[in-house]
Amino acid sequence: MNLADNDQAIADLWRSMPEGAAPKRPSMELRRRRRRQLGIMWVEVLVGLGGVALACALMLQGSLGLGLATLFYCLFVGLLGLRARRGNINALDLNLAEQMQVTVATLRAKRNYETASALIWVAALSYFLVLTMLRGESLELPGQFILAGLILAIAVQSWRTVRARRRWSEFTRRAELLSEDGAG
Amino acid sequence: MRTARDTRESLTSVLDEHGDMVWRIVLAHEHNPAVAEELYQEVCLALWRAGEKIQLAENPGAYIARIATNQAFSHIRREVAQPTTVQSPLADAASEDALLEDTLGRYQQQRQLLDAVRQLPLNWRLPITLTLEGFKPQEIAYVMGISANTVSLRLTRARRTLSQLLSNEAAPHRMKDQEPSQ
Numbered sequence: 001m002n003l004a005d006n007d008q009a010i011a012d013l014w015r016s017m018p019e020g021a022a023p024k025r026p027s028m029e030l031r032r033r034r035r036r037q038l039g040i041m042w043v044e045v046l047v048g049l050g051g052v053a054l055a056c057a058l059m060l061q062g063s064l065g066l067g068l069a070t071l072f073y074c075l076f077v078g079l080l081g082l083r084a085r086r087g088n089i090n091a092l093d094l095n096l097a098e099q100m101q102v103t104v105a106t107l108r109a110k111r112n113y114e115t116a117s118a119l120i121w122v123a124a125l126s127y128f129l130v131l132t133m134l135r136g137e138s139l140e141l142p143g144q145f146i147l148a149g150l151i152l153a154i155a156v157q158s159w160r161t162v163r164a165r166r167r168w169s170e171f172t173r174r175a176e177l178l179s180e181d182g183a184g
Numbered sequence: 185m186r187t188a189r190d191t192r193e194s195l196t197s198v199l200d201e202h203g204d205m206v207w208r209i210v211l212a213h214e215h216n217p218a219v220a221e222e223l224y225q226e227v228c229l230a231l232w233r234a235g236e237k238i239q240l241a242e243n244p245g246a247y248i249a250r251i252a253t254n255q256a257f258s259h260i261r262r263e264v265a266q267p268t269t270v271q272s273p274l275a276d277a278a279s280e281d282a283l284l285e286d287t288l289g290r291y292q293q294q295r296q297l298l299d300a301v302r303q304l305p306l307n308w309r310l311p312i313t314l315t316l317e318g319f320k321p322q323e324i325a326y327v328m329g330i331s332a333n334t335v336s337l338r339l340t341r342a343r344r345t346l347s348q349l350l351s352n353e354a355a356p357h358r359m360k361d362q363e364p365s366q
Binding site: 010011013014015016017018020021022023025026028029030033034037092093094095096097098099100103174177178179180 | 192195196199203204207208211217220221224225226228229230232233234237250251253254257258290291292293294295297298305306307310315316317318326327328329330331334
């Protein structure tokens with residue numbers, strides 16, 4: 001089979017695949033997918049509202065700094081989610097190059113968010129250790145659970161950070177490859 | 185006011201006309217049939233969101249191809265974290281359905297063509313897939329957001345490589361997305 005000599009034959013072979021060797025085209029199933037997307041959106045909204053409620057509770061209890069930090073964190077995550085969602089909708093009006101730019105920017109923001117989250121957990125662990133040392137007492141069982149939880153959170157967040165950085169890096173490389181100036 | 189039923193009927197007619205094209209674009213970028221089906225549904229959802237924009241587009245076919253390509257590329261982005269190496273079941277399909285020797289030969293050629301297209305680097309795979317769908321370089325440039333000259337250059341190299349792959353009649357190793365040799 002020679003592509004140069006049989007361009008039309010190759011194209012016909014390609015276009016007849018659905019009736020031939022290719023798997024059968026599935027029927028459209030949007031209802032379940034839309035329901036799942038709406039469910040995910042509502043879960044995200046509830047988690048966000050829960051974070052805001054926690055921030056307000058902290059501020060009312062007198063932890064103004066911690067409450068404000070929690071509030072800003074929730075707002076940042078919410079804005080990131082809105083940006084990703086708006087990007088998905090606006091992507092309908094974008095060509096591939098434009099969509100890649102938007103996606104690279106979104107992945108960069110996610111990378112920064114994961115990195116910042118990891119640093120926040122490290123700061124929380126440091127704060128907890130300093131408080132424990134200042135008390136001068138040995139760590140009781142509740143404190144041990146908190147310490148284990150903080151270490152686990154740092155481990156999980158570190159993995160998420162590495163994954164986010166890897167995705168951003170790989171996608172940036174692919175975006176450059178597909179761009180006008182990319183390897184032809 | 186456009187009802188949900190109108191949108192659904194409109195999307196059904198769009199898929200009647202262009203659904204096979206969308207499916208082929210999906211298959212060009214995804215080996216695993218189950219994941220390909222998920223990707224196809226994602227494209228359908230994007231087409232549903234596009235709604236009237238498809239009818240109002242200057243070139244509805246190219247507009248739909250652009251949406252499908254964007255979704256496929258986003259899928260490739262996710263695939264980076266979850267690489268798949270599942271073998272295509274085309275061989276089984278061909279052996280089940282091939283009653284005539286010429287049908288089997290055609291099935292094998294289609295399988296070889298699909299395998300060869302999938303092996304191309306991404307920057308060649310996209311334009312060659314769209315060319316096989318009948319789009320001109322200007323239309324491919326509209327989809328990809330690059331110049332028609334760049335499309336033509338990549339098509340020349342893609343055709344050469346695809347021809348070599350098809351001539352070899354085998355694709356033992358998947359080519360990674362890499363810069364072609366200068």
